[in-house]
Amino acid sequence: MYRTDHGSTITAATTVPKELVHKRAVEEVLLTGWEPTGPDTYRVTARWPRVRAALAAGGGLYDPMLLVETVRQSFPLLSHAAFDVPLGHHLVWDRFSFALVPELLLVDRPADQDWDDIRLDVVCQDVVRRGNRVCALTLSYMISRAGEPLATAQTRFTVQAPAIYRRLRAERADAAEMMARAVTPGPPIRAARPDAATSQDVALSATDHARRWQLRVDTSHPVYFDHPVDHVPGALLLDACRQAAQAIAPSAPVLAVAMECVFTSYVELDEPCLVEAARLPRDPAGRDRIGVTLHQGPETASCSTVVTVVPHPDNPTR
Template identity: 45%
Template sequence: MSANTLRAECATPGTQHVETGHRVATRSAVLRYPSLTTTVPKEFVHRASVAEVMLTDWERREDHRFVVTAQWPRSHSFFTTANGCHDPLIAAETLRQAGSLLAHAEYGVPLGHHFLMWDLSLTVLPEHLSVGDAPAALDIDVVCSDIKTRRGSLAGFRYATVMRRAGHVVATGGASFTCVAPHVYQRLRAHRLSGAGAQLPLTAPTAPQDVGRVSPTDVVLSPIGQRDRWQLRVDTRHPVLFEHPVDHIPGMMLLEAARQATVATLGEGVTPLSVIAEFSRYAELDAPCVIEARRLPRTEHEEAVEVTGHQDGEQVVRSTVTAAASAG
């Protein structure tokens, strides 16, 4: 599919009809809007709400190289701004959406297939994250590689991205995933999809100010009385982290847990500069997930925290979050 399917030329409101004998001509045939901007179909990026779609267009440049455009709002209910800057995790969500879009729109993965993210990395340049007088418009170079097929259909790929804003690099990153047909997913996840495991009760949040949040509803860590360890707080009513019903804990929630654990470890005011995350298995809704943070050796300019998540004795995620070193 070409991105041109998303572009529309619309008649200008108020155009006049001109009588020419028995024919009625309309000047709207001449007076038309140029190409208009809209979001890509929400189904292509696995969102239920158009408001949560960051991507606006895409175009194939070479066999496996694309340019995707995106827009970040000046304000968002969850990806909140701090110190006048866009939330770095909105770049992670944009990165996730780009892979899903291209898989469906350019590599022919049918809607309804399930995606399993294996890893995600992201580095942001905070000097280009500032919130301006208008939403941030992004041009994203995407190169897909390590493309795997199964019986002639895409089974997954790795992709690398460079996000630019007004010509300046604002973020770089990449990810890899596999996609699974519905009947295969049903077989793999039969026990979970049957609802056999009861969802855990919602636990109390850690103090929002300790994890860089304002509202307790956005806190994803619950205290368990141990330093640098928390239980993942899973609120399936959250309008962004659980934007639509799912049978497991979303990867973006695990990234947010890593960010919040990093802030709790390094101190308030910390802004992540980079994150590298590896996802080992599905994080389930019916078992406690313990999040643990370990401060790594500090360098002259950076501090880093390793954050892991374990469930039923198995690691589900391991991530390293890097932030600018504090003064002194």
């Protein structure tokens, strides 16, 4: 996962209010503004920190997870600012996908520029309301960097009022208690993140099966656990899927250029979670695809993802 540069000059004045993107630390806020561009269409602006974000992916590239986090921050921003969802309501992911142009992840801007400007043009679709309140929403994105098309993305999520959420989560509704009960993370496997700066960024721990791992949940991670949560964050699940694909890709190291993810249940902090990966047929462009599922228990997967990868620029077999 990317890390923002905590030594930068970013301030609350240069970003949207941190509460609107569900962050406590202003240095983790990537979004800088938003405006309506038409009926249920919006433009969201962001800035990417050039230094640590680039180092995370190696080869002078931005980490694809930085794109994921940029899009993720736009969910609460638009929910609260554009659709009047009250603060304290919970946004629950149903599905998420993206596809990006890997060449545009290169950090090739002048050295005196600390940031890259990112623009997200968002179309809101299939809006479901209960009374005057939005309770489900699909967002489709065209994302550009310096005016060049960088990526597309789409997500569907539901909105739950605090009372409903507490009832659904029952004895697991208390975030502080669940954080205290989190499973101790096992030893990291470097094959999942050979470029990781610290073990915090490795989301997988080995099991006795070559293509099965235990999810590592390090609640001290400054990005995933910027504030207490009662379940494993969806962004960490996506990173675990990306890392599982890295671990079994036929031509490692690789770069994730597309993901299609369906979330079917919460991944709990206090139970072990298994991550399993299998190679799939290549896509029409000849790119490798890996299917990844996350399980807590023997039945329905909590999260199912298809990850499309290409050889990383650092890959010597490229």
